[in-house]
Amino acid sequence: MGFLFDDDNFALFRDGFLQTIELSALSALLALLLGTLLAAFRVSPVPVLRAFGTTWVTLFRNTPLTLLFFAVTFGLPPLGVHFSHLAFAVLALGGYTASFVCEVIRSGINTVPLGQAEAARSLGMTFGQTLTLVILPQAARTVLGPMSSVFIALPRNSAIAGAFSVSELYSVQQTFSERGYSIFSIFFWVACAYLLISATIATLFRFLETRLAVAR
C-alpha cells in the first residue's frame, strides 16, 4: 500500500485523479447542455424535432460507450478532425450521457400533472411563466433522484477514456502495473479515488434534494 508515496508515484496518481475530474466535469457540462436541448426537442410540438430527439436518444442509448469512444478516436481523424484525446473523450462521453440526461428531464416534465399547467394557463400566465414558475420547479424535484444516478455513473464511465489515450485514473492503474507494483494495492488506491468522487457527487445531490424538498 505504501508504494503510492515512493518516487514520483504520487504526482502521477494526483495528475490522473485531476484528469478524471476534469474529463468528468467537462462531459457533465456538455451532457447537461446537449441533454436539455434534446429534451426540449423531444417535448416540442414540432414533429420533426421530436423525431430528431428520439432518433438521437435511441442511437446513443443503445450503443456501447466503448464503441462510441472507438468511433470518435479512430473515425474522426480520417475526416480531418484533429482534436486532443481529451476533447475526443469529452465528445463521446458527453454525447452518450446527454441521451440519458434527455430521458430524465423528459420523464420529469411528464410527471407534472396536466392540471397544473392548465391552471397556470387559465390564470393567464404566458408560456415562459408557466414553464419557469409552475412546471420546471415541480419537475426539478422529481428529476433530482434519477439525475444523481446519471451523474454518479459519469465518472465511472470516464474510466474507459483511459483506454483511449487520456491519462486519467485508469491509465495510472496501467502505468503502475507496468512498473510491477502489486495489482491489489493499485486497485485499492484507484478504488479509493473513485469512491471519493462518487461519494462527493452523491452528497451534493442529497444536499440539493433536502434544499428543494417541500412537505406534501
Add this chain to the structure above:
Amino acid sequence: MSIFQRPVTASVLYDTPGPKARARYRLFGVLSLIGVAALLWYVVTTLADNGQFDADLWDAFQYNTVQQRILDGLLSTLKAFGLAAAFSLILGALLAAGQLSDRKPVRWLCAGIVQFFRAMPLLILIVALYYAFFAQQPMWALVLGLTLYNGAVQAEIIRSGVNAVPRGQAEAAYGLGMRKTQVMMSILVPQAVRSMLPSMIGQLVVTLKDTSLGFIITYNELLFVGKAIASQPLNAAGFPYIPVVLVIGPIYIALCLLLTALARWIEARGRRGANRRTSAAA
C-alpha cells in the same frame, strides 16, 4: 364524446394549438426539416469526400474469413453476455436476500458489497481481475467483472421491488402463520419480480453493452474483431475504421433494441387483465 374531455393534443407544456399556432408549428417544422436534412447532407458529403464510401475501403467485408470473424465475434459477445446475465441474476438474488435478512451482520455485509461494486468503474474492476487472476482467459475476467457489477445493481432492483410490495401483503401472510421464507418465496418475490422485470431487463441491456469492455482486455468479442479488421494492412485504400463502425454499431443497436422490445412486451403483458397490481391504499 363530451365537451369536457381533454383533446388528445393537449400536453403539460402546450395548449391545444389554434390556427395561428398550427401555422407557426408548420413553419418551424419546415425549418427544422431543412436543418436536419442539411446536417445529414453535411455528414454524408464529408464521409464521401474523404473517400469513406469508396468500394476499396469496403472490400474487406467481401471475404468469407472476415464475415466469419464478425460472426465469431458476435457469438463471443453473446456468450459473455449470456453467462454474465445468468450469473448476475443469481448473484443479485443472493445479495438481495442478504440485504433483506433479519440478521444485522448479514445485512450490513451484503449492503457493503452492493455499494462497493456499484461505485467501482467496471473497467477498473475487469482489468484488475484480468491482471490478478485471468491473464490467460480474458473471457472470465469480463464475465466475473460484469457479474459483480450487474449483480450488485440487480440486487438493488430486486430489493427495492420487494420493499415496494404493499405492506399489507406481508402482514396478511404473517397473519396466516407463514414463516419468513414462505412469505418471501410465495408472496413478496413473485410480485416484486413482476413489477421489476422491466428494470431488470433494462439492466441486462446495460450488461450487453458493457461486454464491449472486453475489447480493452483483448477478449475476442465483436468490437475487438472490428478493430482487428480495421487495423490490418489488408486494404490498399487505407484503414476502414468508419466502415467497421458502420457495420458493428447497428449490430449492437439491434441487439439492445430487441432486449428493450422484450422488456416493453413484458411490461404491457403484466399490465393487462388480472395481472394488474393496484396500488396500495394510502
